[in-house]
Amino acid sequence: MEDLSQEERAIVRLVRDWVDSSVKPVASELEHANTYPEALIEAMKEMGVFGLAVPEPWGEAKVSTPCYVLVTEELARGWMSLAGAMGGHTVVAKLLLDYGTQEQKDTYLPRMATGELRATMALTEPGGGSDLQAMRTTAVRDGDEYVVNGSKTWISNARHAGLVALLCKTDPRAEPAHKGISILLVEKGPGFTVSRDLPKLGYKGVESCELSFEDMRVPTAALLGDSEGDGFGQMMRGLEVGRLQVAARGLGVGRAALEDSLRYAQERESFGVPIWKHQSIGNYLAEMATKLTAARQLTLYAARKYDAGERADMEAGMAKLFASEAAMQIALDAVRIHGGYGYSTEFDVERYFRDAPLMIVGEGTNEIQRNVIARQLVRRGTVAP
Structure with missing residues (x-):
């Protein structure tokens, strides 16, 4: 945390202490019951977690991207679903800050900063997967409105979000296809x-849903920014932040x-x-710690690159790739170290093993x-720094 300001270090410590005192004791029970963590989400609002990307005059607790990364790590250490509850929200806040009109910023950011209004983004479609340019959701101009039709899937926090950054085609005939894609604030x-809520291996408690739009009318002022396409x-x-x-x-x-x-x-x-003295177990621990440290440094490097205003898609992609693969391997090795207990729902390591794959595909x-x-x-x- 050497790159953080004194205030940012205090924020990370606050979240760390809260995770230890309030999240760790209840996470397993909530997760196994697939219960939405209402009380924990409220506490996150009070701590300002949903406003970490919102600067003045709309918010009060804007932090650097490295600080945001470390706060996210602390939340996920307690229960990954809590970090998921604020991920898309932060991306939408960044989209508004970078591209939104003054009216859009003034309308949404103050309530997003407090968590009163929570936001998510809707990209993936049932038949499209990673090919976003092949989306079929359309928004057709009709006077001073858009008429939206289509569907989205795997949308986190969809039931609890009051604002959706919807990726759609405002010009389905555009060539190349990406020039016909816009974002509507819906x-x-x-x-x-x-x-419906989609059933999942892990990432419990927080919903991932299917959305459908049937002749939904939204004002043209809902277009993010000033122009279509x-x-x-x-x-x-925005996904650079999402991948971080x-x-x-x-x-x-x-x-x-x-x-x-x-x-x-x-x-x-x-x-x-003690079993750590057996070389096989000690080797696991050494490899796990090395991979985790390398993943954190790579993620912080990408975060600093982003804050410098530089293009960071390669660095964010590297961080996401390496950190997610490291998490999957570390979770598997944790099961090995725990032996039979690692397969028991009485120990948290089985939850880590179920949660880790999400980061590989998300x-x-x-x-x-x-x-x-x-x-x-x-x-x-070049790969020169």
Whole structure:
């Protein structure tokens, strides 16, 4: 935390202490019951977590992206779903700050900063997956309104979000296709249906939903920014933050798995000694700690790059790729270290093992991340800092 201001360090410590005192004791019960964590979300609002990306005059607790990453790590260390509850919200806040009109900022950001209004983004479609340019959701201009039709899937926080940044086609005939894509700031109303919650391996408590739009009418003022056709580029910039957030979630899950394993390896004995003294277990711990530290440094590097105003899609992609794969391996090794207990629902490591895969496929699959990294490597022609 050496790069953070004194105030930012205090924020990270506040969240860390809250996770230890209020999240860790209840996370397992809430997760296994798939219960929405209403009380924990309210506490996050009071701590200003939903306003970490919102500066004055709309908010009071704007922090640097490295600080945001470390706060996200702390939340995910307690329960990854809590970090998920503020991920898309932050991306929408960044979209508004970078591209929104003055009226849009004044309308939404003050309530988003307090968590009174929570936001999410709607990108993925049932038949499109990672190919966002192939989306079929359309917004057709009709006077001073858009008429929206289509569907989205895997939309986190959809039931509890009052604002949706909807990626859609305002010009389905545009060539290339991305020039016809826009973002609409959509609030719930007639024609907008949250159809069902999707069942999941992990990431419990916080909902992931299917959305449908049937002749939904929204005012043309709902268009993010001043002109149509900019949505794809806007969202790609927003996803740099989204991928840093997912990387930070991986850090949190990996750290929780390592901390539990380190404690268990000192308490559990076999053949008369703590099991960490057996070389195979000690090697696991050493590898886990090394991967986690490397993942955190890579994520913080990308966060600093983003704050410098530089293009950071390659760095954010690297961070997301490496941190998520590290979290998956660390979670698996935690199960190995715990032995049979690692397979028991009485220990948290089985939850880490179920939560970790989300970061591999979320916010762009790791296969997509590798494509992004390769394209940027060729375009830049160097990996020099």
